[in-house]
Amino acid sequence: MAKRQTKDNPSSKSKASSNGKGSAKRSWFFKLFWRVTLIGLVVLGAYAFYLDAQIKHAFSGNKWEVPAQIFARPLEISKGEEITPQEVIDELNLLGYRKVTFADSSGEYSYQNKVLTVQRRAFQFPEGAEPLRHLVITWEGARIGEIYDKSQGRPYGSAKLEPWLVTRMTSGSQEDRMLVTLDTIPEMLPKALTLVEDRNFYNHHGVAPLSILRALMANIAAGRTVQGGSTLTQQLVKNMFLTRERSIVRKAKEAIMAVIIDARYSKSEIIEAYLNEVFLGQNGDMAVHGFGLASYFYFDRPANELSTPEIATLVAIIKGPSYYNPRKYAERTKERRDLVLRMLFDENEISRQDYERFVNMPLGLASGASLASGKHPAFMEQVRRELNEILAEPSLRDSGVKVFTTLDIVAQRRAESALSGTLDGLQKDRKVPLQGAMVVTDSASGEVRAIVGGKDFAFKGFNRALDAKRPIGSLIKPAVYLTALEDPTQFNLATPLKDEPITLESRNGKTWSPQNYDKEFRGRCLTSRA
Template sequence: MGAKPKRRFRGLLIKLLVVGLVALVGYMIYLDAQIKHTFTGNKWEVPAQIYARPLVLKTELEITQKEVIDELKLLGYRHVSRPDSSGEYNVSGNTLVIQRRAFSFPDGDEPLRKVTVTWRGSRINQIMDNSANEAVPKIRLEPWLVTRMVSSSREDRMLVKLKEVPALLPKALILVEDRDFYEHHGVAPLSILRALVANIRAGRTVQGGSTLTQQLVKNLYLTREKAISRKIKEALMALIIDFRYSKEDILQAYLNEVFLGQNGDMAVHGFGLASYFYFDRPANELSPPEIATLVAMIKGPSYYNPRRHEERVLERRNLVLRILFDANEINRTDYEKYINEPLGLASGASLASGKHPAFMDKVRRELSVILADPALRDSGVKVFTSLDIYAQRRAEKAIKQTLDGLQSDRDVQLQGAMLVTDIASGEIRAIVGDRDASFKGFNRALDARRQVGSLIKPAVYLSALEDPASFNLATPIADEPITLENENGQSWSPLNADKKFRGQVPLIQGLTESLNVPTVNLGLRVGLDLVSDTIKRLGVESDFMQVPAMTLGAMSLSPIETNQMYQTISNNGRYIPLHTVTSVVSANDRLVWQHAEFYSQRVDEAASYLLNYALHNVTTQGTAKRVGRTFPNINMAGKTGTTDDYRDSWFSGFDRNNVVTVWVGNDDNKPILLTGAGGALPVFINYQKMQAPKSLSRRFPEGLGIAHFDKHTGAVVTAGCPDSLSVPAILDVLPPPRQDCFGRPLTPKSEKKSWWERLFGND
């Protein structure tokens, strides 16, 4: 070839190289933009973590040592002889020592604390913060992670920070997967060459040459295809990531991205989630053998599945421990101890999905409003809820066991729903939406709209009691046959359950015995528009017709609406919207949203007190007197409800702290032949038997006192008269007694005059 053709060839080659270099630079700029967009922002869809309420321990709190230990076990604490690490405890006699984990609460971070709790009987006597060497009035445990709301990607992970995991974890990762991690620039050609030689010699793939950075690129950005073009793209992206980001950033991303197995149909990504899934504890509490197990699994999470191939995993775990020993990361004594330890796997139940679906359904509905953007819900937020896991489990058990017992002698399939709410805060503690608590379909507690029957009657009586000049608990109400006609000329003649008429009864008797005719008569005297307004003020938002039958519950409400009504009644007329979500915190522990404390005094407090007094009578003398017989030393209140043809059985009741609403019926609206006392009430009683209900304690509102009335006429009488009725009343509006116990007129006592009146007289 002559000089001229050579120059032409060199020129062409240079041009091709320049074009290729420009193309490569352009391609790398494109890849850089792609990497920057993902790596700097949210790299993953991270499920929202849903937490239950934290258990707060206080001095003088009535709680048993066993209840606290049960909570510790639920949180994955380990019982040891000497608690000196996070998540450990020891019990000796009436003393419990806890290494309380550090946790980021919505109102701030709390550090690791060593705490000693002592009991006196069934009450906490003292709480010592050993870390500060001082007695403290209270301390809270971190809340239980109930579940995670996994998105459609079916990937599950819990983000961890490099500084929060044991130092041995990244060291083991680098020693096993990429010894030259801190020396190379994202790609290690010598490692690739070594792996290629080893694989040729073995005749199969026995060694990989990919760096941790390349593995991260493959998992984050690329498919699983084996093409050379994909490997080139992987190498280029690894170079870019190594150039743009620190080794610590890369390592932290790898800790959160690496695939470590399957939890049913969901992929387990990252050491944060794997730590819970395999060992039921946070990653910062992993022991060296547990770290070695997880690192061992990276090579093949299916092949090295510890729940299926224990011996295989033990062998590889011990190989990782040997590597750590050879690198002087663990000493000989520990190494020999660790290789003889079992895998110590947890059941994985703590991360079981679909727990308490009815409660989580309400959480989802609230979150869709609080965090309207789905991307926010999948950004790893922590959602703190009002769930009391013990109340939830007791409610689920009470529904199932009671309905199973009632089902035996009836053909119609019984269904049920139940809510437990905190009176003072409006926080929902438990929701059961199906007899099978694990059922994820129709949520009866929130969506079933059924006739409420006598459960509405307290609203009728409250409407009257808010007019104390006209009504009190002793006011006589007519109990005589009545016939009413509607606009179409159709007649309606309400009857009492026993088909009897009593002529007239005191107002308190009408409610206590749930008499229909007196209730209708009272509603008509008060005015249906006023009764309707009372129902709305109590928290019912559904529409209903203003007809006389509404006084007997001829309206369809959901159990949660009914519970809202009784929350207001039990809270002295103070309305607080029922809710489950209390706070939302971002993945980096910044407060995103907090439930605003809100209440509205919607009902007169004195009238509420009188109504609650009557509802207490219901549980001692009326339709729910089985409550009083079962708990003779505990004051509770409530109301039964039964609808036409015995299609629906209801009960709403409360003690000092919580309101419980129960519905029992059939989805096809067939008669179940159960009254409120026969169906829903036993669920309430069985629930209360599983715990320690607290006796009602309500302060006497100003202006109230005990007054005495004639049972038949409702006239005010003097104390001690036979056949009189002594009940609380608003004293200011009552006239003085006009006669003594024998019917003799009483003259008003002369009032003592002031010196000014005596001197000048008064007209």
């Protein structure tokens, strides 16, 4: 039986060999791909863990340096007290209260026929928190006849206004802010903010890819940057953690941190942090951050008293605090504000009637004087010295602590005027410039009510009231005599005293020999003649 012989096909061997090599290459490539991917995921996870630790540290405890708030003593009025309505109204104006026909909201007052109605703001006094009070104060002649609290439905013997915020003591930081919480601001504020800056804030997870894509297409079509795709969370990350650098790496880091923040914290916590962080203007060399401070800076009132047009103005400024600076560019700021109001109307947040009324209103800006620094520098210098002793740790002074002082603003202003006027009168017959200082104290309590450091009382320089070293001469006699006469068994007006030369040595070794005004000594004299 014959055997059949076959020969191997060289081309078949070649194809099998190449297929084997191709499979090996693909297998090697996929292994490499998955290894690189796995390493990338591990590195990304570690980096995310590192960023999470940074975020957690920043969000725990005090997120920001908040200047110490220095308050004057509150004006307290009582039944039967002799005080004019104008003096109380002056205090209300100092506190930024608004005069209206009918006072029905916090921070408003009305006055007619010797009846003053005040919606006294809620305030955290040193003795405890006091709620909003609807006070009706009536006068009988020159004295207060009755203080009636309509919110409690009964009369009171006394009442006090919240103290005036004299100044805010900043340390080395160039940022200033007043912290707010969601329960201390109007509901319209977060609504307007999310509507304008991030419509899908409550639906996305830190980033919004579709918004980024829409912004990219709009910017390409316009040939310039006309729209941003960042969410509120991304804006918060950029403001709190990152620089202004524009790069893909920074943008990626921003997105990762935004996702982490959204996963770790609630939407309420995120928007509250944004409300306190966002940059809204410049007050001299200090940056105005957050709606709490901006409401005082632009409208001289706390954030909870902001009206809808005022909220729209502040939200409008976010897009460009310099470009939409309402004090420099009122017209363009109003146009932007009206656009925000239109968006609120389109979303049925305000009625057509309100919208038409609001867009016809002016911006209604305040002067911003309530946040001016350097007021009453002599008194504030003493406050600063005491704070440095009481709160030696700088972080405590930058934690938003409230300092309630004994400053009586009426006494302070009168003291400044009296010293300046008196020195001007005495200067007429003298060539050498005269200077002076004054300290006003309460004789009953010993509290310091006013300090004037010099003729130019607004000058923040040498404080003569605290730092001038001069011999006081006979000015010390009343204090010495009073102390001596408190014990009549030792001294009385007929007690004989020695009137003889004496030499005293100071700490540095210098001697001093006091003289009588006529340069003569009488040996002995009565206390009443000394």
